[in-house]
Amino acid sequence: MTTVLDVAKRAGVSSATVSRVLNGRETVNSQARERVLAAALELGFQPNRMAQGLRSGRGRSVALLVGDIEQNLYSALTKHVQAALGQIGLDVLLYNLNHSPDRLRSFLALAPSLGLRGICLATTDRIPTELDETLMELRRGGLTILSLAQRLDERGIPSIVHEEFAASLLGVRRLLETGRSPVLYVGRINSSALGAERYRGYRAALAEADQPLRRELVHDAVFSYSAGYDAIQRSLEAGTVFRGVQAGSDVIALGAMAALHDRGVRVPEDVAVIGFGNADWTAHVRPAITTLSVHHEATATAVRSAFEMAAAGAEVPMLVTIARSLIVRQSA
Amino acid sequence: MTTVLDVAKRAGVSSATVSRVLNGRETVNSQARERVLAAALELGFQPNRMAQGLRSGRGRSVALLVGDIEQNLYSALTKHVQAALGQIGLDVLLYNLNHSPDRLRSFLALAPSLGLRGICLATTDRIPTELDETLMELRRGGLTILSLAQRLDERGIPSIVHEEFAASLLGVRRLLETGRSPVLYVGRINSSALGAERYRGYRAALAEADQPLRRELVHDAVFSYSAGYDAIQRSLEAGTVFRGVQAGSDVIALGAMAALHDRGVRVPEDVAVIGFGNADWTAHVRPAITTLSVHHEATATAVRSAFEMAAAGAEVPMLVTIARSLIVRQSA
DNA sequence: CTGAAAGCGCTTACAG
DNA sequence: CTGAAAGCGCTTACAG
Numbered sequence: 001m002t003t004v005l006d007v008a009k010r011a012g013v014s015s016a017t018v019s020r021v022l023n024g025r026e027t028v029n030s031q032a033r034e035r036v037l038a039a040a041l042e043l044g045f046q047p048n049r050m051a052q053g054l055r056s057g058r059g060r061s062v063a064l065l066v067g068d069i070e071q072n073l074y075s076a077l078t079k080h081v082q083a084a085l086g087q088i089g090l091d092v093l094l095y096n097l098n099h100s101p102d103r104l105r106s107f108l109a110l111a112p113s114l115g116l117r118g119i120c121l122a123t124t125d126r127i128p129t130e131l132d133e134t135l136m137e138l139r140r141g142g143l144t145i146l147s148l149a150q151r152l153d154e155r156g157i158p159s160i161v162h163e164e165f166a167a168s169l170l171g172v173r174r175l176l177e178t179g180r181s182p183v184l185y186v187g188r189i190n191s192s193a194l195g196a197e198r199y200r201g202y203r204a205a206l207a208e209a210d211q212p213l214r215r216e217l218v219h220d221a222v223f224s225y226s227a228g229y230d231a232i233q234r235s236l237e238a239g240t241v242f243r244g245v246q247a248g249s250d251v252i253a254l255g256a257m258a259a260l261h262d263r264g265v266r267v268p269e270d271v272a273v274i275g276f277g278n279a280d281w282t283a284h285v286r287p288a289i290t291t292l293s294v295h296h297e298a299t300a301t302a303v304r305s306a307f308e309m310a311a312a313g314a315e316v317p318m319l320v321t322i323a324r325s326l327i328v329r330q331s332a
Numbered sequence: 333m334t335t336v337l338d339v340a341k342r343a344g345v346s347s348a349t350v351s352r353v354l355n356g357r358e359t360v361n362s363q364a365r366e367r368v369l370a371a372a373l374e375l376g377f378q379p380n381r382m383a384q385g386l387r388s389g390r391g392r393s394v395a396l397l398v399g400d401i402e403q404n405l406y407s408a409l410t411k412h413v414q415a416a417l418g419q420i421g422l423d424v425l426l427y428n429l430n431h432s433p434d435r436l437r438s439f440l441a442l443a444p445s446l447g448l449r450g451i452c453l454a455t456t457d458r459i460p461t462e463l464d465e466t467l468m469e470l471r472r473g474g475l476t477i478l479s480l481a482q483r484l485d486e487r488g489i490p491s492i493v494h495e496e497f498a499a500s501l502l503g504v505r506r507l508l509e510t511g512r513s514p515v516l517y518v519g520r521i522n523s524s525a526l527g528a529e530r531y532r533g534y535r536a537a538l539a540e541a542d543q544p545l546r547r548e549l550v551h552d553a554v555f556s557y558s559a560g561y562d563a564i565q566r567s568l569e570a571g572t573v574f575r576g577v578q579a580g581s582d583v584i585a586l587g588a589m590a591a592l593h594d595r596g597v598r599v600p601e602d603v604a605v606i607g608f609g610n611a612d613w614t615a616h617v618r619p620a621i622t623t624l625s626v627h628h629e630a631t632a633t634a635v636r637s638a639f640e641m642a643a644a645g646a647e648v649p650m651l652v653t654i655a656r657s658l659i660v661r662q663s664a
Numbered sequence: 665c666t667g668a669a670a671g672c673g674c675t676t677a678c679a680g
Numbered sequence: 681c682t683g684a685a686a687g688c689g690c691t692t693a694c695a696g
Contacts, residue, residue, distance in 0.1 A: 001444055003673060014683045019675055027681060046445035050386040051673035054688050059382060061393075061425065068411070070612060075407040079400070082428045091446070093393065094426040096414045112333055113378035114423070225616040254616050261618040280402060284557040284586050285617050286593040335689060346667045351691055359665060383689035386672050 002043045010039035022047065050115075058142060059115035062307070063093045065107060067123035067149070071223070071251070072279035073294070077122055077148065080300035088304060090117060099125055108134050111143075118144035118310070120303060124194045124223075127152065144310040148299055150194045153318045160302045160320040164194050167292040167324040168201030171274040172246045174290075174326060176209045180244030180272045182217055186231045186256060187248015187276070189220040198248050198276065216240050221252060228255025236263055243271055244332070250275035250282050253289055257331065272332035287330035298322045334375045342371035354379065382447075390474060391447035394639070395425045397439060399455035399481070403555070403583070404611035405626070409454055409480065412632035420636060422449060431457055440466050443475075450476035450642070452635060456526045456555075459484065476642040480631055482526045485650045492634045492652040496526050499624045499656040500533030503606040504578045506622075506658060508541045512576030512604045514549055518563045518588060519580015519608070521552040530580050530608065548572050553584060560587025568595050575603055576664065582607035582614050585621055589663065604664035619662035630654045 008015040013032055020028050021036040028036075039045075053059035062085055066074040082092045093116070097103050104123075108131060111119065119138065121127070132155055139145055139156075147159040175183045185202045188195030199218075206213055217240070221227035228247060235242065236259070247253035253275030257267050267273055267287050275282055275291035282289040299322065306316045340347040345364050352360050353368040360368075371377075385391035394417055398406040414424045425448070429435050436455075440463060443451065451470065453459070464487055471477055471488075479491040507515045517534045520527030531550075538545055549572070553559035560579060567574065568591070579585035585607030589599050599605055599619050607614055607623035614621040631654065638648045 001673090004675090005673085015673090016675075016683060016685095017681090020682085023675080029681060032682085044441075046442060048386070048445055048447065048673050050382045050391065050447040051688090052675080054380070054382040054386055054690085055673075055675045057688075064426075069401070069407045069414075070404065070411050072402065075401045078426065079402050079428050079430075082401075082426060083430075086427075092426050094396075094410065094414060094424050095418075096411050098411075098415075109376075110378060113380055115380065115382040225613070229616075251613075251616075254613065258616055258618050258620075281557070281583075281586065281613055284561075284583075284590055286590050288590075333689090336691090337689085347689090348667060348669095348691075349665090352666085355691080361665060364666085380689050383672090384691080386674085387689075387691045389672075389691095 001048070002045050004045075004047065006043055007036065007039045007045050010043065011035040053115040059117050060089060061091045061093045061115070062117050063095055063107070063111065063114070063119045065095045065097050065104065065119065065121050065123065067097055067099055067125060069094065069096045072281070073277055074122060076280070076294070077296050077299060080296040081120065081148075081303055084300035084304040085307065088308060090307060097123055097125070099123070101125070101128055105131065108138070111138060112141060116143055118146065118307060120146045120148050121152070121157070122148040124149050124188070124192045126191060126193060129155070132156070144307060144316065146303060146306055146316075148303065150192070151319070158306065158316045158318050160299050160306070160322070162294060162322045163324050164197035165201045165204070168198040168246060168276070169205050170324070170326045171276070171292055172202050172205035173208070175244035175246060175272055175274060175332060176205060176211070178272065178332070180332070181209075181211060182214070182242045183244040183246055184217050184219070184235060184242045185246050185248070186219040186221050186228055186252050188223060189218075191222070195248055202246055217242060221248070223249040223251055225251050225255035225258070228252035229259045232256045232259035233263075236265070245271060245273045247273065247275050250277045250279040250289060250291055253291070253331070254285065257287070257289075267331050274332045278327055283329065290329045290332040291327050292324045293327050294324065295322050333380070334377050336377075336379065338375055339368065339371045339377050342375065343367040385447040391449050392421060393423045393425045393446070394449050395427055395439070395443065395446070395451045397427045397429055397436065397451065397453050397455065399429055399431055399457060401426065401428045404613070405609055406454060408612070408626070409628050409631060412628040413452065413480075413635055416632035416636040417639065420640060422639060429455055429457070431455070433457070433460055437463065440470070443470060444473060448475055450478065450639060452478045452480050453484070453489070454480040456481050456520070456524045458523060458525060461487070464488070476639060476648065478635060478638055478648075480635065482524070483651070490638065490648045490650050492631050492638070492654070494626060494654045495656050496529035497533045497536070500530040500578060500608070501537050502656070502658045503608070503624055504534050504537035505540070507576035507578060507604055507606060507664060508537060508543070510604065510664070512664070513541075513543060514546070514574045515576040515578055516549050516551070516563075516567060516572075516574045517578050517580070518551040518553050518560055518584050520555060521550075523554070527580055534578055549574065553580070555581040555583055557583050557587035557590070560584035561591045564588045564591035568597070577603060577605045579605065579607050582609045582611040582621060582623055585623070585663070586617065589619070589621075599663050606664045610659055615661065622661045622664040623659050624656045625659050626656065627654050
């Protein structure tokens with residue numbers, strides 16, 4: 001491997017000067033700068049990341065912790081975050097939490113030894129408050145920590161999130177306005193701060209329309225196909241009457257649609273269904289799913305800019321909110 | 333951060349001895365070993381990865397290069413590989429190729445400076461042969477390189493792959509045996525070695541059944557929803573008669589089913605469809621998709637064992653093949 | 665079996 | 681504006 005010394009020798013300067021040029025320090029004679037740049041190019045010099053990190057105390061990797069990479073929400077987010085950070089020379093260390101607080105805990109315990117530039121926490125699961133101290137410790141150590149799938153700004157972690165309340169309000173409103181009342185709500189409520197926000201939108205839409213909140217219309221269900229399937233099956237068996245379903249996620253919506261299909265209930269003729277998150281397959285199943293949009297590029301851009309600001313010593317904003325819109329397809 | 337010197341001081345030995353104990357070198361007095369272990373535990377010592385990597389020349393990160401993390405094939409694989417490598421203390425640096433050979437090229441150019449333990453190449457896209465030299469160079473540098481989504485063993489890269497030929501043979505056989513002839517084939521053929529294998533299975537099944545290979549029944553299509561949709565739409569418009577579809581991927585199968593649905597063709601009554609890869613949603617759409625299995629845990633276990641062997645100085649096997657089976661659901 | 669010392673490849677005060 | 685030197689935290693020949 002070619003080192004900073006090889007470049008220095010070729011450019012006729014010291015390794016210190018090579019380092020200064022390559023790190024954009026202003027205080028270098030422009031002729032020397034040219035020679036260094038030329039030498040680095042000719043030798044195809046790539047500074048050793050481990051040495052850089054060890055010496056400077058800040059690596060070039062960002063850990064991305066996701067709830068479950070197999071869910072489209074997280075894989076699509078990962079794709080855009082990796083691309084955006086790649087643009088500024090940062091790598092993504094992927095860590096799949098698998099929705100386990102223990103895995104989060106053990107990652108955070110390991111984190112200080114990893115030489116990370118920062119951590120992006122992308123999960124909708126509740127983060128135990130006992131970890132706040134660890135997270136703050138890491139921040140004090142110079143790491144940039146960002147929350148990408150739930151608001152943690154009130155706990156001191158800068159957050160980049162989508163609108164949840166306003167979004168499900170939009171969805172449920174449409175169901176109500178198109179005469180799909182009563183409307184079922186199926187999604188996480190208690191185990192997820194974000195889920196609770198979505199549920200709040202449902203209640204607000206009902207209130208707007210002067211409709212009562214009925215217990216039997218609300219299902220606190222995890223974000224999985226089978227949770228959606230089961231909730232609908234139970235409602236049908238119980239004889240609950242409903243003409244619309246606002247799902248807390250696309251996966252729940254798909255499970256719900258399968259359950260309706262299996263009972264001979266037509267979508268959207270008999271029951272209209274709205275998903276949440278615009279997963280890639282929602283446009284391709286039949287009926288195509290009406291859903292709330294998601295903007296991973298916007299999240300990724302905000303992430304990149306947060307790291308740029310941190311590198312420049314600026315303050316990272318505590319909250320960035322991205323709006324959603326309703327994407328009308330066939331199911332509602 | 334607590335360092336190896338802190339541990340050494342507490343245990344009353346030198347840092348060299350601490351290092352020996354923590355790296356499992358045999359030549360340490362058992363009492364000293366105990367004291368070191370106890371001290372490390374008490375101090376919560378985590379060796380600095382960058383320092384380890386810089387000094388020993390081998391980091392603890394494995395780059396995982398995937399075709400497109402948003403596709404279920406890759407995200408599911410990523411999940412299991414991350415978990416398996418995590419078990420032996422290796423981290424996953426994720427790099428999304430986005431199906432671009434240029435991104436592969438630029439990653440490989442950067443790779444030597446990253447201090448990687450190895451590289452897992454997980455893409456079905458053809459790897460330009462001009463990169464073989466670069467890959468070999470990396471291997472000579474001590475990196476373990478593995479191909480996880482296509483056979484590269486004949487080009488000197490140990491490969492861990494699923495059966496492709498035997499699998500599509502299984503699928504097409506079923507279509508033929510259940511009277512679904514003529515059978516359409518829709519999938520990658522020329523742009524992907526793996527796609528070509530799947531197509532070969534289609535031809536073999538036809539040959540077994542003494543059926544002719546008909547040009548108009550074969551669609552060389554990329555692995556996307558819309559490619560599946562378009563292929564079926566074109567066939568229908570051209571008036572091609574077919575009663576079965578073997579798709580080269582689940583996504584193609586879903587697109588195909590949407591096109592059939594939109595034309596009022598019933599699945600499986602009028603046309604049976606078989607997918608490829610058992611993506612998570614295939615069981616939950618309606619009709620549920622009959623498909624060929626995939627075993628990411630098996631791949632991940634083989635990856636882990638390859639890295640274990642490499643660490644022990646053993647030879648990594650050049651080819652590991654994982655069998656697939658047909659998962660019969662509703663679509664065929 | 666163990667310690668003192670060198671060194672992996674950088675960056676950064678410190679002088680000048 | 682620039683170079684010599686120190687040092688980030690480890691591991692590993694080298695002696696003993």
